[in-house]
Amino acid sequence: MATVLDGIISGVREDLGRRRAALPPAELEDRLGSVAAALDPMPGIRSADGVAVIAEVKRSSPSKGALADIPEPGLLARSYAAGGASVISVLTEERRFSGSLADLDEVRAAVRTPLLRKDFMVDAYQVTEARAHGADLILLIVAALDDVLLRDLHDQARDLGMTALIEVHDAAELDRALALDPVLVGVNARNLKTLEVDPGTVTALLPRVPAGVVGVAESGVSGPADVADYVRAGAGAVLVGEALVKDGAPEAAIRGFIDAANAARATLRAGAAGE
Numbered sequence: 001m002a003t004v005l006d007g008i009i010s011g012v013r014e015d016l017g018r019r020r021a022a023l024p025p026a027e028l029e030d031r032l033g034s035v036a037a038a039l040d041p042m043p044g045i046r047s048a049d050g051v052a053v054i055a056e057v058k059r060s061s062p063s064k065g066a067l068a069d070i071p072e073p074g075l076l077a078r079s080y081a082a083g084g085a086s087v088i089s090v091l092t093e094e095r096r097f098s099g100s101l102a103d104l105d106e107v108r109a110a111v112r113t114p115l116l117r118k119d120f121m122v123d124a125y126q127v128t129e130a131r132a133h134g135a136d137l138i139l140l141i142v143a144a145l146d147d148v149l150l151r152d153l154h155d156q157a158r159d160l161g162m163t164a165l166i167e168v169h170d171a172a173e174l175d176r177a178l179a180l181d182p183v184l185v186g187v188n189a190r191n192l193k194t195l196e197v198d199p200g201t202v203t204a205l206l207p208r209v210p211a212g213v214v215g216v217a218e219s220g221v222s223g224p225a226d227v228a229d230y231v232r233a234g235a236g237a238v239l240v241g242e243a244l245v246k247d248g249a250p251e252a253a254i255r256g257f258i259d260a261a262n263a264a265r266a267t268l269r270a271g272a273a274g275e
């Protein structure tokens with residue numbers, strides 16, 4: 001039976017076919033020559049205060065429908081950067097998330113923070129496209145890719161100077177992700193087949209992410225307490241969409257996440273010191 005993820009990917013492939021017909025691969029590649037080099041997000045992520053926040057520009061979603069209009073994604077991105085986000089994620093999928101590459105362009109023009117193109121990557125063309133529109137990172141969803149394509153897209157991103165966030169949902173997918181020798185692995189609390197969000201998926205899998213690889217807790221953050229839970233489970237970064245786009249003060253919300261992460265770390269340190 002076709003899953004939600006299958007349905008999303010079939011739409012993504014159709015839209016991709018349309019874009020590729022309008023701009024053939026060779027012409028897209030020519031555009032790479034006029035784009036600034038990709039930023040390396042890892043120093044900022046690794047040295048983030050408390051937790052690295054990956055703040056997402058997300059207008060709507062299959063699970064929740066419309067979330068926020070976001071008429072000026074660049075303005076929202078500036079608030080995210082001012083709040084201390086280490087990376088800004090821009091959902092570019094059009095049919096279910098109401099995003100676009102134009103959003104990525106606007107955000108790129110507005111901030112110098114590393115940018116993640118968040119989409120359902122199934123083809124090398126999309127990776128080239130991400131870089132041509134100024135993205136520094138791409139998302140690779142293990143559940144959507146076989147091992148050969150996963151490695152090819154991962155290698156392509158690296159060759160373009162980009163960083164891949166490899167997303168997993170269970171132990172078998174984590175093993176496939178770790179075979180790539182990644183720097184950034186995300187555990188998504190959202191089951192992409194049922195759309196149910198279970199933070200327990202994240203807290204169970206993050207401890208299995210090896211030292212040296214940054215574990216990203218994705219989905220299910222509705223407030224600072226959730227960030228603290230994820231940090232206690234080993235998250236070096238949290239990826240947050242809905243809670244930020246619906247908050248009237250995203251800058252303060254990000255600061256609140258960072259404060260909660262610092263408080264959780266202080267408690268962990270005190271526990272380790274036997275206080």
Ligand SMILES: O=C(O)c1ccccc1NCC(=O)[C@H](O)[C@H](O)COP(=O)(O)O
Nearest residue numbers: 061062063218219220221239240241242
């Ligand atoms: O958000 C959805 O409903 C969704 C459905 C199917 C595939 C992916 C989906 N979301 C992508 C994401 O992973 C989230 O946008 C991201 O982790 C942020 O989640 P949240 O903070 O819960 O908005």
